Amino acid sequence: MDNSYLLLATLPLVSAILGVTFLFLWRRHRQSVHLLNWSLMYACAVLGSSIGVARLFLENSAPFSFTANALLVGVAFFAVRGATLRHAGRSGDAIMVPIYLATIVGGVWFGFVEPSVIGRGTVSSVGAAAMFLIAAGTVWKARDLDRVDQLVVLTFVLTAATLIGRLVVSYLHEGPIQSEAEVMGSFWSVSLRVFSTLSWFAMAVLFLLQATKDLMKDLAAQSLTDPLTGVYNRRGFFAVAERLMRDTTPAAPAALLICDIDHFKGVNDTFGHRVGDTVIQGLAEVMQEAAKDLDCTIGRLGGEEFVAFLPATNFGQGRAIAEDICKSFTMRLHVGIPPPHIITVSIGVTGTSGDESLDAVIERADRALYRAKGEGRNRVAGAALPFPADDLPRAATTRRQPTDSKIAGRR
The missing domain is CATH 3.30.70.270 (Reverse transcriptase/Diguanylate cyclase domain)
Incomplete structure (x- = not known):
């Protein structure tokens, strides 16, 4: 087991810490539903990356690979859903849910009907990239964007570009992967681990900055508002x-x-x-x-x-x-x-x-x-x-x- 697997092993722990952090923030501010979505984002990351570790020791890993991919696309789903709720006041489920379901259907097809590692990975990556691009456009159209909000948009765009770019580079560098055995140690697998770590950490930092900014804004509003009537003090x-x-x-x-x-x-x-x-x-x-x-x-x-x-x-x-x-x-x-x-x-x-x-x-x-x-x-x-x-x-x-x-x- 090379050092890249150690990185994979740390992902569940880091994701669990971030998920608990956002869950704690949501419990203190129940009206901020986007915080709950970001907590669910890292809950999916915990489960998906944990399954990714477990499948290293399994012979028939196709079902586990499918489940891990579905959960990792769930990371994208809840990340962009939270951002859309915060900036637009709506979930965007009318667009996001069909995209997510399409990736699940594609994963079932390329996982069990016409098994294809590259097909399954392509469907998942394209679906997640589409979600990030749609969310980036929604956030960009919101009013009063500050520097942190702009960085969130940039992170979503770069994440989508990396998801698609990783497919192209992997195909050109290694050719089409034919079996699960070829995945371990390949650029396809290692790049996913490195990219997931960087992407999830960057989003966590930006989301925490947004949560802190929202909290400070609420405190400032409370200092100017009469608590009994809701009008200005x-x-x-x-x-x-x-x-x-x-x-x-x-x-x-x-x-x-x-x-x-x-x-x-x-x-x-x-x-x-x-x-x-x-x-x-x-x-x-x-x-x-x-x-x-x-x-x-x-x-x-x-x-x-x-x-x-x-x-x-x-x-x-x-x-x-x-x-x-x-x-x-x-x-x-x-x-x-x-x-x-x-x-x-x-x-x-x-x-x-x-x-x-x-x-x-x-x-x-x-x-x-x-x-x-x-x-x-x-x-x-x-x-x-x-x-x-x-x-x-x-x-x-x-x-x-x-x-x-x-x-x-x-x-």
Whole structure:
């Protein structure tokens, strides 16, 4: 047994480690189904390479060769299926499954009906190469490809080219292989072992880099998202709204709404904090529904207070949306709250042409909100232009707490 067989013997161990790694990642992130597919990819690699080791010691190795080939094509199937799921959001089974089944049928034909080592290997290699090329095209068409994604495409293309090139070189170098006995120690067999090791390792590195990148992206999104409602938290809202403010002009104005649930402390005290959470979630849903046709940015400033930035929306349009939110929320039924008990919201709305800071716009909308509170709640108050604090009701101005442009929660 030469050193090339030692390489074959290490493949099951390396593949098992990689398969367990991707399985562990999937168990921690069940929504990432592509990780499960990559785990199955290396499970096929473990079984296929293990059978490849076992058949060295068997006289009638044709059935084992067929099974090993089917599993090694399975490596390609799950590798490209995972990549397609990650980048395109779909499995591509309508194309991949027929190709895989065709390789199985070809393997049966050249393994048992018309035995041919070169025929069986050719069918498997061509089928796997076709899968890699189709997946490379799918990934390449995806949006926002980064350097790692581009390397995945390159690896798929090179893998397909190597699979086909190996057939040509082997045929020219050794001629057609006639029997299983000729396979061992041949370029046909040694090149497969070396190529499998390099290819599987390269894909593992790239897939792990993609999984790490996805994890970091999720963590960044979580740091900008309110976990209760799914809208932006304060930090996330300011990050997005300040960018949108830079694109706001007199010709393309924007509107800003601040919404605050009326007497929310009474909701918590009477029905409990869990019910209070459902009310908060309800307001977020109503706001999203009211502005679903707009490129609206919604954030939870804290407690029961929400803010919405509506680009390409003038003051009148913003006020109409606020009125819709106010009316819809009043009519909404909340789990845990009996129908006779109505929960309402007060809203302050203002407009901007972009020639001021976001803090200034929020401050103006916040004053309008206090005016809505002072006038009886369950209503919308607007401030199309800045107005002095003297115009506010005395009760509202005395309740106002300096927060350095950070709005405090209200009851």
